[in-house]
Amino acid sequence: MSDTPFRLHHVQYGRSFRVLWLIEEIGLEATLGVPLEVIRYQIGSKEMATGGLAKVSPATRIPALEIGDLVMSESGAITEYLVETYAPRLGVAIGQAGRTDYLQWIHYSETMASLIEQLNLQMVFLRPPAKASPIVIKLNVARLRHTLAGMEARLEGRDWLLDQGFSAADIMMGFNLFAAPYYVNLEQFPNLIAYKARIEAMASYQRCVAREGEQTFYAQDFYPVPEE
Numbered sequence: 001m002s003d004t005p006f007r008l009h010h011v012q013y014g015r016s017f018r019v020l021w022l023i024e025e026i027g028l029e030a031t032l033g034v035p036l037e038v039i040r041y042q043i044g045s046k047e048m049a050t051g052g053l054a055k056v057s058p059a060t061r062i063p064a065l066e067i068g069d070l071v072m073s074e075s076g077a078i079t080e081y082l083v084e085t086y087a088p089r090l091g092v093a094i095g096q097a098g099r100t101d102y103l104q105w106i107h108y109s110e111t112m113a114s115l116i117e118q119l120n121l122q123m124v125f126l127r128p129p130a131k132a133s134p135i136v137i138k139l140n141v142a143r144l145r146h147t148l149a150g151m152e153a154r155l156e157g158r159d160w161l162l163d164q165g166f167s168a169a170d171i172m173m174g175f176n177l178f179a180a181p182y183y184v185n186l187e188q189f190p191n192l193i194a195y196k197a198r199i200e201a202m203a204s205y206q207r208c209v210a211r212e213g214e215q216t217f218y219a220q221d222f223y224p225v226p227e228e
């Protein structure tokens, strides 16, 4: 398998982090016998828009994963595929108890991530003369807090989102907790703080962070809602 393309189209700490972390958790490079080639883009750059990404991602977004002839984008779809194919222990198969919870939390992650994306757009990307909208930011922060409260409630009395223990749903959702604290103070969510600490103690997560290096996207530790 050594000539097989095995590539991840990636932005530092973007949603492709989920795939990188899953690859680390599975040990997929060892399984395939091929080192992962990580193709790195700068978010919003010309290379991202006009380089090879459009060939492997219909929306020209990351992640995109190539394994041999297989090409997939959408972090949730890639996650479900990799789990089914290489690591059933991290998922719940059709017909098994807990399957609906698994699907629910895999997909909840994008309800949350799309709010973070809107906040990133308003708070980090916009440059003068474009102006962020305080009311839209306020609404999105409230919505993000609401999704975090739902996760907090789910984690009451649980270490991980599923009763069976750590799963790919934690990879999809856990990644969001890297970015959410830039907009919502997690102090009001003790279960999330403990969950985040459990994630940060995982060897696969740590290997992934070591591959990523220090984040360079956020210029401040917290982005408060601007005055109207």
Ligand SMILES: N[C@@H](CCC(=O)N[C@@H](CS)C(=O)NCC(=O)O)C(=O)O
Binding pocket: 011, 014, 015, 016, 043, 044, 060, 061, 062, 063, 073, 074, 075, 076, 110
């Ligand atoms: N639902 C998709 C969303 C993918 C997505 O929006 N990725 C962002 C980065 S996290 C992106 O590529 N944005 C491109 C841009 O903003 O130009 C997934 O989960 O993979």
